[in-house]
Amino acid sequence: MTTAGKSQSIQDVLNEGNANKLADAAAKAKLGDSLAGLTKTLTGLTAAAAFDLTTVDDPDVSGAKLPAALVISSLRVTAGAAAAGIRQISDAGDTPTATLATLSDDGKTITFEGNVTAFIINYVPKQDLSADFERA
Numbered sequence: 001m002t003t004a005g006k007s008q009s010i011q012d013v014l015n016e017g018n019a020n021k022l023a024d025a026a027a028k029a030k031l032g033d034s035l036a037g038l039t040k041t042l043t044g045l046t047a048a049a050a051f052d053l054t055t056v057d058d059p060d061v062s063g064a065k066l067p068a069a070l071v072i073s074s075l076r077v078t079a080g081a082a083a084a085g086i087r088q089i090s091d092a093g094d095t096p097t098a099t100l101a102t103l104s105d106d107g108k109t110i111t112f113e114g115n116v117t118a119f120i121i122n123y124v125p126k127q128d129l130s131a132d133f134e135r136a
Helices: 010-016 020-030 030-036
Strands: 037-040 048-052 070-079 088-091 100-103 109-125
Touching: 010 020, 030 109, 070 100
Parallel strands: 088 100
Antiparallel strands: 037 109, 048 109, 070 109, 100 109
């Protein structure tokens, strides 16, 4: 239950389950992207060991950047000095290896053990559900 005049976040509205607001909240939360997930093949990258997804060009949408990651379901290095192959995902406190990459707490930065110039990522994008529902 909410108090009149008190703002609600998108997450609050989704959790509340009010049928009159759910459609708008689902749209603002980009529910379709979250349910479908994203598969991105990133090639021709400037060699680096760490990539901020939110600064990487989306290969499928001209002029757009990729969203941060909530969950990475698969990650595979395809080119660069780092070993080619699949990576498990750990938090930023871990050390990247030839079989493990790390993801920052905010879901923006993926770090590999060495420079990478291409990788394939399958992930659920992180949405900002803390935004004010009425203003989002």
